[in-house]
Amino acid sequence: MTNSDTPTATAVQITDLGKTYPGATGPALTGVSLSVAPGEIVVLLGLSGSGKSTLLRHINGLETPSTGSVVSLGHDVASLKGRALRELRGRVGFIFQQFELVGPLTVLENVLTGALSTLGGPRVGLFMYPKSLREKALGHLDRVGLLERAYQRADTLSGGQQQRVAIARALMQDPDILLADEPVASLDPESSSQVMALIREIAAERGLTVVCSLHQVDLALSWGDRIVGLRAGEVVLDMTTENLTREQVMEIYGRVATTTAEIDAVTAELAEAREQVLAAEIRRNAGERLQQGFAEEDPS
Numbered sequence: 338m339t340n341s342d343t344p345t346a347t348a349v350q351i352t353d354l355g356k357t358y359p360g361a362t363g364p365a366l367t368g369v370s371l372s373v374a375p376g377e378i379v380v381l382l383g384l385s386g387s388g389k390s391t392l393l394r395h396i397n398g399l400e401t402p403s404t405g406s407v408v409s410l411g412h413d414v415a416s417l418k419g420r421a422l423r424e425l426r427g428r429v430g431f432i433f434q435q436f437e438l439v440g441p442l443t444v445l446e447n448v449l450t451g452a453l454s455t456l457g458g459p460r461v462g463l464f465m466y467p468k469s470l471r472e473k474a475l476g477h478l479d480r481v482g483l484l485e486r487a488y489q490r491a492d493t494l495s496g497g498q499q500q501r502v503a504i505a506r507a508l509m510q511d512p513d514i515l516l517a518d519e520p521v522a523s524l525d526p527e528s529s530s531q532v533m534a535l536i537r538e539i540a541a542e543r544g545l546t547v548v549c550s551l552h553q554v555d556l557a558l559s560w561g562d563r564i565v566g567l568r569a570g571e572v573v574l575d576m577t578t579e580n581l582t583r584e585q586v587m588e589i590y591g592r593v594a595t596t597t598a599e600i601d602a603v604t605a606e607l608a609e610a611r612e613q614v615l616a617a618e619i620r621r622n623a624g625e626r627l628q629q630g631f632a633e634e635d636p637s
């Protein structure tokens with residue numbers, strides 16, 4: 338399995354996936370089916386506990402299905418073992434909420450660890466890595482705007498900078514798919530938008546397929562091409578974000594919400610949105626009637 342494999346029609350094909358963790362009282366995922374095309378940017382949207390991480394972790398084989406199947410880049414993930422599984426994981430980059438950098442190491446060393454799956458065996462220190470890889474890592478650091486930080490300890494960087502280092506690290510694998518699990522949940526709004534924009538830009542440059550979990554509806558709407566909503570382990574919505582009306586947006590809030598307080602808030606907003614739509618229609622109709630009136634009065 339290499340990057341030159343014939344391209345598959347779908348990057349990820351999930352069919353009727355169910356997952357129950359050992360000892361858990363109920364399932365974490367139930368009957369999840371989802372097909373992601375190469376180059377697509379998909380947001381998994383749902384509250385904490387809705388199953389986002391569990392779903393993402395199935396895509397690169399960190400979890401195995403209890404029922405159903407997950408096919409990533411043409412490979413049935415559950416059937417992969419050993420080397421084949423490592424190869425698949427090598428083609429799937431993963432970005433985490435807490436960045437997962439090694440704090441005392443330099444930024445550059447952290448980026449280089451992204452290449453470990455291609456090297457085999459642990460590396461200690463910069464000069465254990467071939468020069469070509471060091472240059473590649475510096476190139477990725479340049480791309481995420483942190484070249485001048487290469488030799489600084491990773492834990493001296495801000496959260497947003499650390500997540501950009503983690504993006505550079507993921508790029509070392511030359512991934513086909515990028516999975517991001519709430520990548521901005523620990524960041525301030527300013528850094529959040531920077532990181533999300535960077536992920537999109539890089540995905541476009543490299544034709545990456547991206548599946549990114551988020552819990553904020555606004556961010557999901559402004560960022561994703563397609564939103565897949567999860568609630569209590571089930572897919573409750575799957576739609577593109579093009580030309581969504583405010584009413585549809587509120588409907589999204591409603592479907593991913595679970596507590597009564599949230600649902601009440603959504604219902605109220607939905608009612609308000611409907612009123613606005615109605616008011617706009619009345620204004621439009623009134624405008625049309627006026628125009629008609631003018632037309633009838635117009636002697637020509």
Ligand SMILES: Nc1ncnc2c1ncn2[C@@H]1O[C@H](COP(=O)(O)OP(=O)(O)O)[C@@H](O)[C@H]1O
Pocket residue numbers: 358359361364365383384385386387388389390391392
């Ligand atoms: N390793 C695990 N063992 C047992 N239960 C788990 C494990 N990981 C997640 N869960 C449970 O599965 C459900 C979905 O969790 P998760 O996928 O982490 O949701 P999210 O990422 O949307 O917060 C939750 O009820 C959670 O408690």
Ligand SMILES: [Mg+2]
Pocket residue numbers: 386389390391518519
């Ligand atoms: Mg999670």
